[in-house]
Amino acid sequence: MAKHLVKLNVNGRDHALVVESSERLLDILRDRLNLKGVKEGCGTGDCGACTVIMDGRLVNSCLVLAVQARDKKIVTIEGVGTRERLHPVQKAIMKYNAAQCGFCIPAMVLAGKSLLDHNPTPSSEDIKEAISGVLCRCTGYYKLVEAIQEAAKEMSGVKG
Amino acid sequence: MYVPVSLDDALRYLEENPTDTLPIAGGTDLLSRINRKQVSAKNLVDLSGLSELRYIKRENGKISIGAMTTIADFEGQESNSAWGELLNGVAKKFGSPNIRTVATVGGNICAASSSEDLIPVFLALDAKVRTIRTGGAREMSLQEFLVAKRKTALDPDEILAEVSFTEPNALAACTFEKLGMRNTLIIALVSVTAFLEADQNRSKIERARIALNRLRGKIPERAESVEKELLGQKLSEQTIKTAGELLEKELALTSDSRASAEYRCEAAKVLLRRALMHCQEKILGK
Numbered sequence: 095m096a097k098h099l100v101k102l103n104v105n106g107r108d109h110a111l112v113v114e115s116s117e118r119l120l121d122i123l124r125d126r127l128n129l130k131g132v133k134e135g136c137g138t139g140d141c142g143a144c145t146v147i148m149d150g151r152l153v154n155s156c157l158v159l160a161v162q163a164r165d166k167k168i169v170t171i172e173g174v175g176t177r178e179r180l181h182p183v184q185k186a187i188m189k190y191n192a193a194q195c196g197f198c199i200p201a202m203v204l205a206g207k208s209l210l211d212h213n214p215t216p217s218s219e220d221i222k223e224a225i226s227g228v229l230c231r232c233t234g235y236y237k238l239v240e241a242i243q244e245a246a247k248e249m250s251g252v253k254g
Numbered sequence: 255m256y257v258p259v260s261l262d263d264a265l266r267y268l269e270e271n272p273t274d275t276l277p278i279a280g281g282t283d284l285l286s287r288i289n290r291k292q293v294s295a296k297n298l299v300d301l302s303g304l305s306e307l308r309y310i311k312r313e314n315g316k317i318s319i320g321a322m323t324t325i326a327d328f329e330g331q332e333s334n335s336a337w338g339e340l341l342n343g344v345a346k347k348f349g350s351p352n353i354r355t356v357a358t359v360g361g362n363i364c365a366a367s368s369s370e371d372l373i374p375v376f377l378a379l380d381a382k383v384r385t386i387r388t389g390g391a392r393e394m395s396l397q398e399f400l401v402a403k404r405k406t407a408l409d410p411d412e413i414l415a416e417v418s419f420t421e422p423n424a425l426a427a428c429t430f431e432k433l434g435m436r437n438t439l440i441i442a443l444v445s446v447t448a449f450l451e452a453d454q455n456r457s458k459i460e461r462a463r464i465a466l467n468r469l470r471g472k473i474p475e476r477a478e479s480v481e482k483e484l485l486g487q488k489l490s491e492q493t494i495k496t497a498g499e500l501l502e503k504e505l506a507l508t509s510d511s512r513a514s515a516e517y518r519c520e521a522a523k524v525l526l527r528r529a530l531m532h533c534q535e536k537i538l539g540k
Contacts, residue, residue, distance in 0.1 A: 096255060115255035115298065118285075138286040140439055142352055151326060151355040157285050158356060159278075161255050162302050205351070226438035227350025 100164045104129070105173025113160040120144045120155040123170060131171035131200040135229075142228035145201035146170050152208050152227065171200035174207055182248045183207050186241035194232035201228040206242040214250050218243060255298045261306045265388045265413070267299055272410035277301050279322060280356035282349065283365045307360070307415060318418040321360025325349070325372075336422040336536070337379065340447075344375050344430045350439045360414045363396070366406050368467045369441040373400070374474040375430055377465035378447035379419040387412040403472040426451040426461070427536035431525040435512075442467050443513040444521045448529035452489060452537045459484050459493070464529075466522060470506040479504050480526075489537060494530045498523040 101110045104127060111126055123129045123146065135143035137156045144155040147169040175181035180188070183206040193199045202225055209216055209224035216224070221242045222235075230238070255278075256271075258264035268275060274296035278284050281302070287293045301307070307322035310331055317337055328345040332338030348354055348371050362372040363383065373396070381396045385408060396417070399407045408414065422428060428449040434440030444467060451461035462484035469475040480500045487493040507518040 098255070098257065137289055139282055139349075139353060142350065145352055148355065152352040153355045154282075154352045157280075157282050157353075159255065159281060159285070159298075159300075161257060162278075162281065162300055164257070164303075223346075224351060227352035229439075 098161050098164075100160055102163050102166050102168060104168045105170060111160070115159070115161060117160040118156055119146070119148075119153075119158040119160050119163045119168070122160045123155060123168070129170045129172050133197055133200060135197070140229070141198075142201050142205075143198055145204050145228055147204055147208050150208070150211070152205055154227070169204070171203055174203060181207060182245035183210070183242060186244040186248070187238070189244070190237045190241040192234060192237035192241045194230070194234045198228055198230045202230070202238055206238075206245060209242065210246055210249055214246060216242070216246055255300055257300050258304070261304050261386075262388070264299055264301060264304060265386065265411070268413065269388045269411045271297060275299060275410070277364075277413055279358040279361035279364075280324065280353075281361075282353050282357045283361060301360075301413065302356070302358070312421065315421050316418055317421050318416055319359050320416055321358060321363075321414045323359045325354040325357050325359070325362075326351075336426050336428055337419070340375060340379075340428045340430060344371055347371065347430070347432045347437070353439070359417060363399070363417065364406055364408070364414055366400055366402075366404050366473060368403075368472050368474060370474070371430070371432065371442065371445060371467070374445055374447045374465035374467050376417055376419065377474055377476050378428060378449040378463045379422075380449075380463060381417050381419040383414055384416040384418070385412045386415040391415070397476070400473055422449070423451065425454070425456065425537065427533040429529050429532040429536075431529045431532075433521050433525060441512065444468070444518050444525055446522060446525040446529045448526070448533050450484070450489075450530070450533040450537060456537055457488060459487050459489060461485075464497075464501075464526065468507060468518070469504065472508075477501055477504050489534050494527055494534070497530060498527055501526050 096115050100113050123132045133143040135141035139154045139157045146155045148166050175184050183203050205225045221239045256267050276295040278298045279301050307320040309320040311318045325345050325348050328341040333342050362370045383399045385392045430447045432442045432445040447465045449463040453460045462481045464477040464480050467474050507515045509515045
């Protein structure tokens, strides 16, 4: 099995890892870098639980080989906020009680953050579209949409 | 997995390792099939990083799209042109935002099945494809390139490099209509892409191309009898109605876990009507 040296930046830190051809981005994030906020749901790109941001856009880390993530900038939920300094999307999700079982929430936060990075004043349609690749089987979508809307307001308020 | 440093390097590798080697692009189709053990490949060549194959060019009345262009690259592309609107429209209905980041034009076409939203779109644009290998290139129509379900005209040492089509003129309109069980992350039960071009007076149809994700078999095809019937006809409600009736005769759909043949047939007629109405309204400037 061929081995590859892969350099990538995860949550602002540079890493150089020797990976096998068959390893997925999901595997190295969870097992090598211990970023357990990245969840594996279906493993076939249908559920979006493994969503991370790669070079500014959402991807399913189960469908990206580690080798294909070479030289990329990756952001996982661990790089979005800390317990002390939550991201506005995280704060709003707490305020609206928008998390039920929680399994999809890391991906939902990343989808919300990624949207607001590109579009600070999204409509509710924009938000539904942005989170549409992440399935919540508790089906609590409405509160998530409201929460992301609130985060957008807070963020644009901060920006003045 | 081989990571080529350039396009030439990728082609050389394929030439030297023609057996058991598969090119991988975005991987959204291939990796899920490998995970399900539907495909086995001893070796992959990663084409996803080849920037030489990632472009959308508009030159001398021709649009050329590199095979490694992602679906996300369509967003905002010439959205006030007929083709730009079409590509933006299909991008919105393609997979999910996560899938669109990495899924490529070349990967979608080479997957060669009725699930691939771009194939009927490019069929309706009468697209040509260019394949390349070390020291050679071939150009053929997309129809010729698609041999059968999951089978293309590519030789083991060849890759798809580009898809191109004539830029639709100011008298043309095209649209993509897709029906699935939901809006995102869904394989089309039926999709219809229509391309219409009117004469100078905007009264009669001068060119018509209709492509469905399934017509008779399990790969996208053009509904040629419907196209023929539309030629020279007036842009009118009656013409659109007749097209629907003709389509029904041409359809030989099958049932599967997603939908019954009867349902697909009804849906195909509705989508065709919607697509033609949309084109007509665009052409007449309504």
